[in-house]
Amino acid sequence: MTKKPKRPRPIIQPNTSSQPKRKFKSTSSLINTFHSLSKQLAHYQSHPTTSCPQKIQDIEQQLKDMGGLEVYQQASLKGAQRNGGYGSGKWLIETLKTLNIIKVNSKAT
Numbered sequence: 001m002t003k004k005p006k007r008p009r010p011i012i013q014p015n016t017s018s019q020p021k022r023k024f025k026s027t028s029s030l031i032n033t034f035h036s037l038s039k040q041l042a043h044y045q046s047h048p049t050t051s052c053p054q055k056i057q058d059i060e061q062q063l064k065d066m067g068g069l070e071v072y073q074q075a076s077l078k079g080a081q082r083n084g085g086y087g088s089g090k091w092l093i094e095t096l097k098t099l100n101i102i103k104v105n106s107k108a109t
Contacts, residue, residue, distance in 0.1 A: 027075035
């Protein structure tokens with residue numbers, strides 16, 4: 001009788017005990033909302049006006065209510081697993097080749 005091979009364990013184990021309940025329907029909407037709020041926050045922090053402190057507090061509270069950076073990163077990992085991930089390195093290499101920034105070796109190694 002042969003033993004079954006062990007399944008590989010993920011590198012990052014989700015901490016399910018302290019996770020807030022998600023109010024979002026999908027990981028992509030959570031990611032999009034997080035990006036949008038982060039952009040707004042960066043804008044208000046770099047262009048201060050008299051109304052900025054309240055807006056900054058509101059945005060930070062929204063990010064906190066979503067679960068913060070930890071929940072965003074877990075959603076991002078979940079989305080990458082579902083979609084097979086996105087290899088930006090492949091895109092970068094192809095773009096650099098197209099722009100003739102790197103030379104293509106004609107010999108296969």
